[in-house]
Amino acid sequence: MVFAxxxxxxxxxxIWPILGERFELPELALTTRDLGDFTELMKRRVAATRTRGLTLADLKSVAHAVEPYLGARDFLARLRGLGQVMVISDTFHEFSEPLMRKLGGHVLFANRFELEPDGLLKGFKLRIRGQKERIVSGFHAAxxxxxxxxxxxxxxxxxxxxxxPLLFRPVEALRVEFPSAPIALNLDDALRTLELVAREVERNGG
Ligand SMILES: [Mg+2]
Structure with missing residues (x-):
């Protein structure tokens, strides 16, 4: 089975709120919780970095220092014993590849930035936005x-x-969308639930 x-x-x-704090740019710290339209949100973030003259290298120097949550690496290693593990995220490869290595080197599906010749952000390629469902249907097809x-x-x-579906410390709006889905408050909870899922899938020959 696949764990996505x-x-x-x-x-x-x-990562963005950490960048916002480090560079004292509140525009960077906005998240989808503040602004529902992700493309608009990204445009504002990119514009904010340009106003300040921040290059991708500047942003990476902070993003690459982000550490996984305690226990996350072991959590993924345990899941890997039960199936295939991949991360599907609205993050950017340029920010999160080192984080993925710290997490044990699993597969990441994410977005990419477009750059100016001088290293400033020009724009972004949202490869993942709206594609998550397609990735899942590809696994189903296989x-x-x-x-x-x-x-x-x-x-x-x-x-x-x-x-x-498993909701991890979900925002209220997500909880409302999935009234019967299990909720995990920490990674130990999540692992217990996913172990049960893996057992059920195995029983059913999947
Ligand atoms: Mg999230």
Whole structure:
């Protein structure tokens, strides 16, 4: 089976608020909880970095220092013993590849930045936005059962399209969308639930 996990808020802290604080740019710290339209949100973040003259290298120097939540690496290693593990996130490869290595080197599906020749951000390629459902349906087509873990509304399509949604410390709006889905308050809880799921899938020959 496949375990498809969100990154920020589940395995590690949100990166943009850390950037906003470090560079004292409140525009960077806005999240989908403040502004529902992700493209608009990204445009504002990119514009804010340009006003300040922050290059991708500046942003990476902070983003690459972000550490996983305590126990997240072991959590993923345990899941890997039960199935395939991948992270499907609205983060950017340029920010999160080192984090993925700290988490044990699992597969990451994420977005990419577009750059100016001088290293300033020009824009972004949202490869993941709206594609999460398609990634899951690809696994289904290949005969895999999919369990997904997310914490916020940007995980909605991932959680809706998978076979076993698990809400991790969810925002209220997500809880309302999945009144009967299990909720985990920490990674130990999440592991216990996913172990049961894996056992059920195995019993059913998946
Ligand atoms: Mg999240």
């Amino acid at each position: 996990l969100d990154l920020e808020g589940v395995l590690a802290p949100e 005969g895999y059962r999919v369990a997904a873990v997310g914490d916020s509304l940007n995980d909605l399509s991932l959680l809706k399209s998978c076979d076993y």
